[in-house]
Amino acid sequence: MSATMSIESICHDHTNLSEEEINKIIEVSQTIQMTADLSKANIFIDCLMKDGKQAVVVAEASPTTAKPIYENPVIGMKAYESFEPAVLYCLKSGKAMTSNRAITQERKQVEQSVVPIRADEGHVIGALVMEKDISDKLKERAELKALSRTAESLSDLLMDVSDTHPVIPDLIEEAFFFVEETGNLLYSNSSAINLVHGLTGKGCRSGENLVELLPFLEEIIQHPDDLFVTEKEIFNKNFKVKKILLPQNEKYNGMFIVLRDLTDLRDKEKELIMKSVAIQEIHHRVKNNLQTVASLLRLQMRRGIPEESKVYFLESLNRILSIASVYEVILSNSSIDEVDIYELTVKIGNMLVYVEPQAEARVNIAFEGDKLTIESKRAVSVALIINELIQNCMNHAFKGKSSGNIRVTFRQDGDWIKIKVKDDGIGYVASTKPSLGLEIVNMMVEHDLDGEFDLRKVEQGTEADITFPLEGRI
Known part of the structure; x- marks a missing residue:
């Protein structure tokens, strides 16, 4: 229409x-x-x-x-x-x-x-x-009106306090000045007096011009905004500077200047940045060193080793590469020491199943569950545990079979992390003497993770369950 x-x-x-x-x-x-x-x-x-x-x-x-x-x-x-x-x-x-x-x-x-x-x-x-x-416009007007009322109330509260009973200003750790628009000082708290003396060696008295004492405040005082915040470096110190202009009225006509010393905070931030860089460099070197050891093992295997020793070389190689994967995950993320064990397990599982397949059967591996992060120290243990369990599936689960499947699942249950590795192979048969791999798993779950490990034959294949607390020991 x-x-x-x-x-x-x-x-x-x-x-x-x-x-x-x-x-x-x-x-x-x-x-x-x-x-x-x-x-x-x-x-x-x-x-x-x-x-x-x-x-x-x-x-x-x-x-x-x-x-x-x-x-x-x-x-x-x-x-x-x-x-x-x-x-x-x-x-x-x-x-x-x-x-x-x-x-x-x-x-x-x-x-x-x-x-x-x-x-x-x-x-x-x-x-x-x-x-x-x-x-x-109405919202801005209401906010300005509220700010004006707040500033007037604050000025009354601060300026009406008697010299003999200072309630608010002297309890403020920041240096607090109340000045006229010309810069003449009307009031300063004890922190402000100490600050001026520390920076200039001079006293700080009412009636003096604050700009003459601290010239860097001139642009702050003259700034047109009613509320202005900036950071300044003076005499090798870092200060956060605030200016709050009071509304024009008959009683007060001036502004608050508040200085907060941020020097210690900025120094600590620099130290943290330097430590973070150093930790990242350490992770990088550890990863490179582990990969170098793995390369040496591969080189030795290519140059020839006894056939009966080959499986032991390969198991050692995979353990080293699993630990190296921890540092690869750390370096690929922004966190300094947190490792996503889901991402870590995917990396290890794919390496064992697709990069260097060892089973006669064609094996597929799948991953599902929550993304969970833990600190790198415990992540190394998890990496070795996952390596041994998947390696165990590859070596024993699919004998006499043309194909097989491995599924690794993760979930958080309250304050616990639960990892399950399940295959649809021939099923686990307990022996009188556990393999070295299972001994490694048992030891690391119990001693490194404070957790529990259970391996059992199920209706179709074998299931391994690892349960350990979300938060590790301090």
Whole structure:
């Protein structure tokens, strides 16, 4: 339906306007888009409804040069007198209303200007409405008003304290000055006096010009913002400087200057950064050294070793590469000492199954569960445990089978981490003498992780369960 047809149908349904008056409304509506773009405001045409108590929106135009007020079209919606009194007043009295407050159909506060639309005979047939969103302006005004009241209350609280009973200023660790806009000192707390003396060797008395004592404060005092915060380095010390300008009134006319010494904090931050870099470098070197050892083992295997020793070389190689994977995960993330054991296990599992497959069967491995992080010390133990369990599956689970599957799952259960390694192989058969791999798993789960290990044959294959606390021993 066209805009013209829309205006015509709404006017027929909801107003008492004649055909000639409706045509006049349509004529005016053809110019409102240009008006909206020029004024960067929403423009509407409202007409009085048949009951004479409310108005209806018959046409609208949203600016293409600014953000519109309304998210949805409002043509055909009612304008109530309680929300938009200026519109109803204009329609009934024929008088223009400018810069009035109103509430839109979407409950936004707007500045509204309304002028009457008259028929050729001179009587009012509609209202041309211009609306601009003032929600942000009202919010800023309220915030400034609240800040002003707070500043006045704060100044009363601070400045009315007697010299013999200082309640607030001397309890503040920061250096606290109250100065005139010229920089003349009206008040300083004990921390401020000590600071000035420490930086300049001079005293700090009321009536002196603070800028002459501390020249770096000149640009702070002269800064145009009522509230200004910056950081300064003076005499090899770091300070956070705040300026709070008080509202102009008969009682007080000045500003607060607050200095906080950040030197120790910044020094500690630098130390932490240097330690972080050093730790990252250590991780990098450990990883490189482990990979070098692995390369030497590979080289030895290529040069020839007894066939019966090959399996032991390969197991040792995988253990070294599993530990190296811990440091690879650390270096690949932003954390200094936290390791995602899900990512770690994926790396180890894929290495054992796809990079250096040892089983005669074609084996697939899958991973599922939560991403869980632990510190690198315990991650090394987890890496070796996962290596031994997957290696055990590869060596024993699929003998005589053409294919097999391994599934590793993770989950956090309260304060515990639970890892399960399950295969669909021939099933675990307990022997009188456990393998070296299972002895390693038992020892590390019990002594390094304070956890429990269980290995058992299930209906289809073997299942290994490792349970250990989320937080390690201190």
